[in-house]
Amino acid sequence: MRPDVSVTPATGDRPPRRDPIRLVLFVVLGLVLVYMLAPIVFVLVFAFSSASYAIFPPPGYSVRWFMKLFGQEPLFRAAANSLIVALVATAASLVLGTTASLALVRYRFVGREVLRTLFLAPLIVPRIAFGVAMLIYAVLLRRFGGLDSLMLAHLMITLPFAISILSASLVSADRSLEEAAADLGATPLVTFWKVTLPQIRTGLAVSGFFAFIISWDQVETSLFLVKTDNMTLPVAMFYYLQRQQDPVIAALSTFLIALAVVVAVVAVVTVNPRDLQRVLSAGGR
């Protein structure tokens, strides 16, 4: 070793900076994440608690609430209703959302902006206000108490999301591909099916996803439109909670949480993050 050779450290060779602000930020993040998970975790805990009211720590563990849940036939019917309504609302949102977005994005015509505002207006109306309005309307048309009024009401709320997201998707679709298809002999219908649709795949998935979740979890809009026949699951749970707070609801919630986890995992695995980024940031207005 030659003592007179000065050793210059290579760039990037400095000791890592201990940044206090960064530390604080990450601690806050950690706390917030705990805060986000807390109620969900404890619902799961109480679902398996042997006590019939919410006490921590649980005196023991049991699955009796699950047993009691399986006897609750009205809840299952409510779940089925919610599912049907959500599926119909989602399908209708996708179809109508796609056609409306195509018109709004691809064509220039008088009143286009007005129409766009018209379609997006339901987004700013408070759901409970809309619920009241729909009730009055449904009674007026003697359609109160059926699944159809629920489907329509949900559709009115989910459609703006679909239009917003699909419009963003269509804007970023490559039009020259559609021209190429037309040039090669594809009629507009064939072009849409073979070229446009594959390009807006992500937009369709996100729209469908949002529409389904919004409809499935919808309370305020359904609240005034339901009777015993067309009861939806979230409203049924809401009423149950008002009468009693036994952990049957917790047991039910376990399944709903499990469903949410599955959906989240599927979404993360299948969707291309770059497409998702593009669609969400553009559709987030």
Next chain:
Amino acid sequence: MAVLARASGELRQRRGGWRATARRYAHVPLLAPSVLLSLAVFWVCMAVLLVMSVYPFLAAGTPRLTWAAWQRFLVDPFYHGIVGTTLYMAVVVTAFSLALGYPTAYAISKIQRPGWALAAYLILFAPILVSVVVRTYGWLLLLGNTGVVNWALRTVGLVREPVPLIFNFTGIIIAMVHILLPFMVFPILSVVGQLTPDLKEAAADLGANRWQTFRRVTLPLTLPGVISGAQIVFTLTISAFVTPFLMGGGKVQILSGLIYRDMEAVNLGFASAVALILLVLAAVILAASNALARRAYKRAEVERV
């Protein structure tokens, strides 16, 4: 560059065949079902709501034109109080969401490893998939006198009697912030994500310390996201029903609860009026904050250049 058409120049307009006409009106069949549905369902029912608030044609007895439903709000201080509480609740929820949401968004944007960032995103946004009823129920369990929080506080020795955290305003705030936090974080995240490091470096180069850089560079540039988030959270709070109702236990009076009670009492005319007041409130807040947002956007754009 192409020239502007001369007014006198002959440009004989072609009378295109049926194809040209079809092309010109192609958008009509695409729009028709959505427009018709939107008009027939949404807009008509909103109109019906308006009518109902002054002419309760569905109520018992003979309907007549009356402003009673609206007057209630002008005259009775009880109802002023309800509006006040609603707005106050929204302000508090928005403030807390912002206080928590901004650092959260900032922190997430600084996560290096993509796996951890994905986990953070999931934990923050996945709860939206779970129904608001379930999550509110979770808070009822957590915050009750025999719940986790009180158990922890008593075990540590901070309190001797259980602290009432549900069926009051505090409970509402805690639960609402939980529900709405993702809506605050999302727009801020988008904006923070667009911040390029060179802007902060330029500030540092010009002599700004971290606080000054934050105040003069980061904050103004992220302001559009903040306003957007605040807008969403505020309007969602005043419109919310389930969480404040369950967490409030009937002790906290807000507009959505008033609607519910009016509906239960089948006071449809009154309920309609309150619903419209809620709508107007939401619209006004949106308009005002949009104007604010536009100014913030303009400044952010200019400074970026």
Next chain:
Amino acid sequence: MAEIDVELREVSKRFGEVLAVDRVSLQIRRGEFFSLLGPSGCGKTTTLRMIGGLEFPTAGEVLLRGAVVTDLPAYRRATNMVFQHLALFPHLTVFENIAFGLRLRREPEAQIAHKVDSVLQLVDLPGYASREIHQLSGGQKQRVAIARALVNEPAVLLLDEPLGALDLKLRIQMQTELKALQHRVGTTFIYVTHDQGEALTMSDRIAVMNEGRVEQVASSQEIYTRPRTRFVAGFIGEANFLDGQVAEVTADAVCVNVGPLRVWATGDGAIAQDAHVTVSVRPEHVKLGTALGATPNRWDARVLDVTFMGSVVRAKVALGDATVLTTELQSDAAAGLGPGAIVTAGWAPQQAVVLVR
């Protein structure tokens, strides 16, 4: 007389306030390599798209092999286009891209496979059928786009600046290949470009467009040596412009007063006495010193500056006070030439053209 494959009659296209194409009339012959050349925004691409059926004229008629197709949409026309950004379907393989048009016509799969193979041979990509689009290089994608269009055996092939995205060397190579391809296949090619060198190299005839109008339609050679308008002279190659008034018109030459100078040039068509015209002469035709042969155009000139450009040298010389010419000479002929030198400059009258517009 060759048959006319494509005819445009007074075709115009307006986008809102803007007139993109202004009363364009063209006749394109069968088997021709025809180029639409002009700067960005001159309307050449819009014109091409109207031939292809992707845009529809606001006035005028488009005819394909004698039949009026003005309103016919793209999927009903016997044309196929090679798009500027290629527009290859990313979710399909090379085979599926090329077979797209054939499948729409419900041709039997065996026949399709055979056709795809032959066209891949034609564009020199044998065996690439099963590749994914993202696996291909720029030049390969280019060929697939051409193959996809040609396999449908169109009456006319339309090409919209297809070589723009390629680097220079590849571009020059593709130009040669495209020209050879066109000869082999015999299809009428209509080619849009803003690169005059490209147009001159490949085309049988060129239509030079500017601001929505056709300025001149002629063979490559004629466009270069006999430009009709100032725009064409300036857009193709380089030119010196001398403005003046016609002094004298003889059988084979025209004399123009450019300031104090009497300039001789050739005219095209009827040129009136005293008309205000522009004389155009290309830098490589302006000769200095001993290189200048016998010509009435010779004057003393002062060299202003000299720029070395590799194989050639550019010099600016001043004739009298007002007229500055750019001249181009071989490097070895420029020895001893520096700013301030006085030389004799001029050109042969046949090398200069009188432009009326």
